Amino acid sequence: MNRREFLTVMGITIINFGCGSDSVDSIDPKPPIEPVDKEVIMEVYGQSYMSLNIIDDRVMAGTYCFPGSTAQMHCEGYGIVDTIDVGESIFRITEDHGYIYLACEYQDIYRDIVRLNPMDYDFKFYKQLKRGEHAGAFDVKRLLGELIFIGGGEIYTDGIGTTKEWEENDYYVKFAFQSQNTAFVAGYSYRNSCAGWFDSWDAVKWSWKNIGPKYSRFMQAAVTEDQKFIYLVGTNNYRGDDHNRDSATLWQYEVSSGILIQLWNFLGFDYISCIKISDTGKVYFILTKGWRSQESGATLVYWDGRKPYPIAEFDEGEGRELVIKDGYAYCATRKDKVRGKVTKVYLKEEE
Numbered sequence: 001m002n003r004r005e006f007l008t009v010m011g012i013t014i015i016n017f018g019c020g021s022d023s024v025d026s027i028d029p030k031p032p033i034e035p036v037d038k039e040v041i042m043e044v045y046g047q048s049y050m051s052l053n054i055i056d057d058r059v060m061a062g063t064y065c066f067p068g069s070t071a072q073m074h075c076e077g078y079g080i081v082d083t084i085d086v087g088e089s090i091f092r093i094t095e096d097h098g099y100i101y102l103a104c105e106y107q108d109i110y111r112d113i114v115r116l117n118p119m120d121y122d123f124k125f126y127k128q129l130k131r132g133e134h135a136g137a138f139d140v141k142r143l144l145g146e147l148i149f150i151g152g153g154e155i156y157t158d159g160i161g162t163t164k165e166w167e168e169n170d171y172y173v174k175f176a177f178q179s180q181n182t183a184f185v186a187g188y189s190y191r192n193s194c195a196g197w198f199d200s201w202d203a204v205k206w207s208w209k210n211i212g213p214k215y216s217r218f219m220q221a222a223v224t225e226d227q228k229f230i231y232l233v234g235t236n237n238y239r240g241d242d243h244n245r246d247s248a249t250l251w252q253y254e255v256s257s258g259i260l261i262q263l264w265n266f267l268g269f270d271y272i273s274c275i276k277i278s279d280t281g282k283v284y285f286i287l288t289k290g291w292r293s294q295e296s297g298a299t300l301v302y303w304d305g306r307k308p309y310p311i312a313e314f315d316e317g318e319g320r321e322l323v324i325k326d327g328y329a330y331c332a333t334r335k336d337k338v339r340g341k342v343t344k345v346y347l348k349e350e351e
Contacts, residue, residue: 033299036312037346041076041330048334049074049342052321053093055100056114059323061332061342062090062102071104075118076342082121084110087135091174094140096147101126105136109149130154130165133190133241138174143183146203150176155185157203164198164206171208172217173198179223179230179255188217188238195234211260215239216249219273225281228255231303233272233285236265243270243291250275250285250303264308269299274322282349284311284329286319292336293317300331302349312345327351 042049042061051062059076066088073082073090084090088105095101095114102110102123107130110123129137129151139150147158150173155164164185173187185206186197195212212218219234230253237247248269252261266272266287275285283303289295295317302309316333323330327350334340 033310033313038312039344040341041344042074042342044072044074044340046337047072047340048316048318048336048338049332049340050089050320050334051091051093051102052323052330052332052342053095054323054325054330055093055095058118059330059342060093060100060118061321061340062093063340064089064320064334064336067337073102073121073123074342075121078118081118082112082123084123086110091136092139096140096142101140103137103140103150105134105138107131107135107137107151109137109140127156127158129156130162131168132166132170133168133172136174139176139185141176141178143176143178144181144200144203148176148183148185148203150174150185155198155206160204163200163204171198175218175220177221177223177230180227184221186211186218186221186232193239195232211253212236212251213262217271218251219271220275222275222277222283224277229253230255231275231277231283232260233275235271236262238271245270245290248272248287250308263303266308268297272319274319276322276324278324278347278350280350282347284322284324284347286322286331286333288319289317291318294335294338296335298333300329300345302347311347311349312343314341314343316341324350 047063050064061074063072065071071086071090075081086104092103109127111126112123130153132153134152149156157163176185183200184197195216195218196210198206200206217234217238222231232251235247236249237244248266250263269287270290287299298314298319300312314333316335318334321332329345
């Protein structure tokens, strides 16, 4: 890496280690992928997987059904356990206080209690969220003790009501997380054409901050155990709602200093939409070839703190969600309108 760029955006210092999409050299790490122990544990045809979680020690996945409207909930060992008319996809699956919440495109939250028998699931409508530039309920998280719903046009705090709303072309936020005593709802600002987030110290009053450089977009985050660092993934070349080639990006944000470091840009991949930190503190994510890509080649990657190491490659082009549990990575991948798979990958890095 032969260049650095130092930028300041709205008080946030950005250190770019040779990874920008416009003017710096990108490095494409392609060491050979060693044979890996992996097993397809769920598969769907005609639809594809968009969401994934482990609930009561069972792997559960939700589908992307567009251009149809009826999505499916799958459970390992049981197949389809429920179907829901959501419009486009089951975007996120969250367990909270004995309930499972489904954040769905378009707009609605569905929920059911955690069932002993997965075949008993019967998800019912719970809440509709306001649309913005995009119509959808994108995340459900408990932050600072409050249950937060993330919509296309609002942040809704359960039991309180709408705590933040915006015009259609202002923000595109699709995930929430907490670090130390601050709640974050993150994504992209259309107004400023860059990544950023709403932050709050009470889950009621929210303030937007521009964090990333021009044309960056955050798509998911993982917080280190000591809560000193936030790893962020997404794209560094998001223009006009388009993901552009060779733009998949990994960043690190230091909470105490407010410094954002762009760690790596991945040639051949458009974006990264999922990242997780294991119980041993190791960082994993899945590279995506492109939105609705018909290519193969989505790739599970381990980040050792300095370099990325590809672990496994998939037949599908998109990596949509990732869960790390008991030394395995559970990876939801999709090929639009063709199929989706959930693959269980053994992680020797966790030995």
